[in-house]
Amino acid sequence: MGWEENIRRVVPYTPGEQPKNENVIKLNTNENPYPPAPNVQKILQNFDVDQMRLYPDPEASLLVQAIAETYHVQPEQVFVGVGSDDVLSMAFLTFFHSNKKILFPDVTYSFYDVWAELYHIPYETIPLTETFHINPEDYTIPNGGIIFPNPNAPTGVFENLDTVEKILQNNPDSVVIVDEAYIDFGGISSLSLLEKYENLLVVQTFSKSRSMAGMRIGFAIGSEKLIRYLNDVKFSVNSYTMNQVTLACGAETLKDKAYFETCTNKIIRTREQAKQNLRSLGFVFPDSMSNFIFAKHPEHDAGMIFQKLKEKNIFVRYWNKPRINQYLRITIGTPENMQALFTALEKILQEKE
Amino acid sequence: MGWEENIRRVVPYTPGEQPKNENVIKLNTNENPYPPAPNVQKILQNFDVDQMRLYPDPEASLLVQAIAETYHVQPEQVFVGVGSDDVLSMAFLTFFHSNKKILFPDVTYSFYDVWAELYHIPYETIPLTETFHINPEDYTIPNGGIIFPNPNAPTGVFENLDTVEKILQNNPDSVVIVDEAYIDFGGISSLSLLEKYENLLVVQTFSKSRSMAGMRIGFAIGSEKLIRYLNDVKFSVNSYTMNQVTLACGAETLKDKAYFETCTNKIIRTREQAKQNLRSLGFVFPDSMSNFIFAKHPEHDAGMIFQKLKEKNIFVRYWNKPRINQYLRITIGTPENMQALFTALEKILQEKE
Numbered sequence: 001m002g003w004e005e006n007i008r009r010v011v012p013y014t015p016g017e018q019p020k021n022e023n024v025i026k027l028n029t030n031e032n033p034y035p036p037a038p039n040v041q042k043i044l045q046n047f048d049v050d051q052m053r054l055y056p057d058p059e060a061s062l063l064v065q066a067i068a069e070t071y072h073v074q075p076e077q078v079f080v081g082v083g084s085d086d087v088l089s090m091a092f093l094t095f096f097h098s099n100k101k102i103l104f105p106d107v108t109y110s111f112y113d114v115w116a117e118l119y120h121i122p123y124e125t126i127p128l129t130e131t132f133h134i135n136p137e138d139y140t141i142p143n144g145g146i147i148f149p150n151p152n153a154p155t156g157v158f159e160n161l162d163t164v165e166k167i168l169q170n171n172p173d174s175v176v177i178v179d180e181a182y183i184d185f186g187g188i189s190s191l192s193l194l195e196k197y198e199n200l201l202v203v204q205t206f207s208k209s210r211s212m213a214g215m216r217i218g219f220a221i222g223s224e225k226l227i228r229y230l231n232d233v234k235f236s237v238n239s240y241t242m243n244q245v246t247l248a249c250g251a252e253t254l255k256d257k258a259y260f261e262t263c264t265n266k267i268i269r270t271r272e273q274a275k276q277n278l279r280s281l282g283f284v285f286p287d288s289m290s291n292f293i294f295a296k297h298p299e300h301d302a303g304m305i306f307q308k309l310k311e312k313n314i315f316v317r318y319w320n321k322p323r324i325n326q327y328l329r330i331t332i333g334t335p336e337n338m339q340a341l342f343t344a345l346e347k348i349l350q351e352k353e
Numbered sequence: 354m355g356w357e358e359n360i361r362r363v364v365p366y367t368p369g370e371q372p373k374n375e376n377v378i379k380l381n382t383n384e385n386p387y388p389p390a391p392n393v394q395k396i397l398q399n400f401d402v403d404q405m406r407l408y409p410d411p412e413a414s415l416l417v418q419a420i421a422e423t424y425h426v427q428p429e430q431v432f433v434g435v436g437s438d439d440v441l442s443m444a445f446l447t448f449f450h451s452n453k454k455i456l457f458p459d460v461t462y463s464f465y466d467v468w469a470e471l472y473h474i475p476y477e478t479i480p481l482t483e484t485f486h487i488n489p490e491d492y493t494i495p496n497g498g499i500i501f502p503n504p505n506a507p508t509g510v511f512e513n514l515d516t517v518e519k520i521l522q523n524n525p526d527s528v529v530i531v532d533e534a535y536i537d538f539g540g541i542s543s544l545s546l547l548e549k550y551e552n553l554l555v556v557q558t559f560s561k562s563r564s565m566a567g568m569r570i571g572f573a574i575g576s577e578k579l580i581r582y583l584n585d586v587k588f589s590v591n592s593y594t595m596n597q598v599t600l601a602c603g604a605e606t607l608k609d610k611a612y613f614e615t616c617t618n619k620i621i622r623t624r625e626q627a628k629q630n631l632r633s634l635g636f637v638f639p640d641s642m643s644n645f646i647f648a649k650h651p652e653h654d655a656g657m658i659f660q661k662l663k664e665k666n667i668f669v670r671y672w673n674k675p676r677i678n679q680y681l682r683i684t685i686g687t688p689e690n691m692q693a694l695f696t697a698l699e700k701i702l703q704e705k706e
Contacts, residue, residue, distance in 0.1 A: 002525060002526030002527075003448075003525065003527055003528050003552040004578075005451070005526070006448070006449070006450055006451035006453065006497050006498060006526070006527065006528065007447055007448050007449075007450050007528065007582055008446060008448075008450040008582075008586060009585070010585050010586055010589045011585075011589075012584070012586075012588035012589050013588055013589055013592060014588075015408070015411050015588075015592040015593070016408075018407070018408055018410055018411060026407070029408055031407050031408065032406045033406070034406065035402060035403040035405070035406055036402060036403075036405050036406060040402050040405065041402045044397045044398070044400050044402065044598070045397070045398055047397050049388060049389060049393050049394045049397065050388040050389075051567060052388070052389050052393065052564065052565050052567040052568055053384055053386070053387065053388055053389060053564040053565070053566060053567065054371070054379070054566055054567050055368070055369075055371055055382055055384065055566045055567060056566075056567050056569070057371055058368050058371065082435055082591060082594055082596075083591060083593055083594075085590070085591040085592065085593070086590075086591050089590050094361050095356075095359070095360050095361075096359070096360075097360050097361040098358070098359035100359065114589045115589070115590070117589075118446075118586070118589050118590065144359050145359060172355060172356070173355030173356050173358070173359070174355075174356055174359065175356050175359065175360065198356075207408070211405065211406040212405050212406070213405070213406060213407055213408045213409075213593075214404060214405040214406065214407050214409050214596060214597040214598075215405055215596045215597065215598070216409070216593060216594065216595075216596045225357075229360055229361075229362065231365070232362070232363050232364075232365040233361060233363055233365075233471070234365075235365035235366055235368075236363045236365050236366055236467045236468070236471050237438070237439075237442050237468070238435060238436060238438040238439050238442060239366060239368040239438065240368070240436055240438070240566075240569055241435055241436075241439070241569065242569075243435075243567060243568045243569045243596070243599060244567040244568065245397070245568070245598050245599075245602075246596060246598075249405075249598075
């Protein structure tokens with residue numbers, strides 16, 4: 001029918017599998033192996049269901065305020081969204097609005113090119129170095145904006161703040177977005193650069209270090225000016241994105257700083273142990289500062305290992321894409337999850353192909 | 354700074370006030386005066402908080418399945434989003450993608466032109482008749498898509514299905530969206546037309562008749578083909594929009610059909626009584642089939658009444674816009690809310706201006 005000629009066709013992003021089988025060891029979507037802060041349970045139990053009949057606070061003040069306090073910024077510097085994907089998508093729509101190409105690494109979060117294409121934003125991917133690092137000199141060409149994750153996904157590689165600041169220094173005329181989904185696992189946040197750079201937007205999420213992927217909470221911190229522009233666009237799309245329960249649970253979880261430290265430290269320790277175990281199995285990988293390791297084995301095909309792990313009900317992530325099709329992205333689970341993985345890998349590597 | 358030249362500037366939509374003062378009688382945002390179905394409380398109390406660490410089901414199967422069963426359609430015909438604003442915004446992005454103007458009424462939901470401008474969709478508004486009705490003959494000009502609410506907002510006027518079907522018959526080459534946010538208060542849904550029209554999308558919400566504005570749940574039902582296109586775009590923006598608690602509460606509330614009938618019938622009865630009371634105060638209004646009445650008083654300025662009600666802590670909605678700046682949109686609250694409103698109006702109308 002003719003109506004199909006008037007519509008937009010996109011190739012949708014394929015998220016990591018969410019198997020409904022509960023016996024799976026799930027190391028494929030960078031979820032946290034530990035539950036959210038215990039006080040979240042009380043929030044649900046005491047929630048006044050009657051008030052669900054009312055619209056939520058469109059300014060999400062409860063959560064915005066809690067984030068502002070946690071990160072020592074003004075509430076006017078905080079934007080919240082339905083996961084960092086919502087925050088980033090709004091940021092693309094708001095800040096990347098020229099005819100100039102935006103820049104991001106060739107190996108990076110797989111949504112960036114999807115959003116660019118969806119919103120008709122021209123883009124150019126900049127190859128990472130041989131060791132999967134960003135060379136800030138590559139980001140000196142004219143552009144309409146810059147975005148990169150730090151630590152990068154799916155490599156786990158962290159760039160120190162000198163690199164970030166060089167990019168900012170060279171690009172006063174572009175919004176520079178640092179996507180810090182994995183910053184809490186040992187990296188150093190670019191938040192300290194906000195005082196000097198009005199065009200810097202730092203994006204983080206509750207999905208990884210705060211164990212709330214299931215609740216969809218992301219946020220951005222930037223100058224008041226940037227956040228105002230972002231809110232203007234968000235209010236044009238949907239004024240009420242954050243529901244009441246989400247606001248209450250999100251604000252509450254930020255209060256328990258000790259629990260947060262304990263969980264992230266456990267994951268960091270498990271990761272460092274996992275690096276040793278993977279090395280002794282013959283894997284190589286860039287050093288990771290995230291809650292995953294991006295590893296390849298010089299003698300075994302990654303696609304094959306991926307399949308054989310799956311047969312053993314262990315899910316990791318694999319992309320059949322240029323430069324990375326010999327790598328597996330392995331989320332850091334509990335020590336028990338990781339032990340099961342190493343045992344399985346040991347067997348797989350011993351089998352004849 | 355130069356970066357501001359590369360960004361998108363929009364005039365954001367201004368939502369109705371959400372006063373934090375609890376003594377307000379809130380008849381300004383078409384919320385339901387009754388709480389959600391009682392079983393929702395149990396869902397929160399028994400919710401397994403540990404699972405929040407995992408991403409939600411990207412296909413939102415639990416909720417999609419419940420909607421499909423409730424409306425006797427296939428799950429493949431159901432799309433869900435973060436309130437009907439999210440659903441409609443995605444529908445604009447997906448279905449209105451030609452260089453031809455889309456059409457909608459001049460007096461209508463105030464987000465339509467905002468989304469059209471945001472996504473650079475050309476549009477033309479078609480004047481409603483003198484009595485705020487849609488004349489289907491006006492929708493025979495070439496177009497890139499059509500959208501209208503039924504009942505219309507903010508007028509409350511319902512168009513019978515003959516009108517909807519005439520528009521569909523004349524527009525096989527456009528997607529036609531019927532925005533049925535207020536359909537459960539006595540109107541007849543266009544869902545029955547889905548069998549004949551592959552290009553029809555019907556959008557509804559849990560925010561009004563199901564008392565869940567605070568949880569942000571909207572949905573669309575259409576042909577499998579339309580829904581597939583819509584999901585492709587949605588998965589490109591954000592794969593995981595519906596959080597776990599929302600999915601569970603939304604699916605549960607659909608089960609209690611008796612409670613739903615009771616509440617909507619109470620609101621309908623209160624509305625019919627309100628029509629009599631408003632008439633006896635001298636107000637005139639198009640007949641409403643929604644949970645609000647769009648009324649003007651021939652002898653009193655609407656902006657003045659709006660202000661004076663506000664001073665008495667009674668909030669209704671007022672727009673200073675062409676054609677409607679002498680009208681107040683009054684949400685149907687409880688009988689007690691409405692009695693307070695009538696008492697206040699009586700006083701205001703007696704005062705000298």
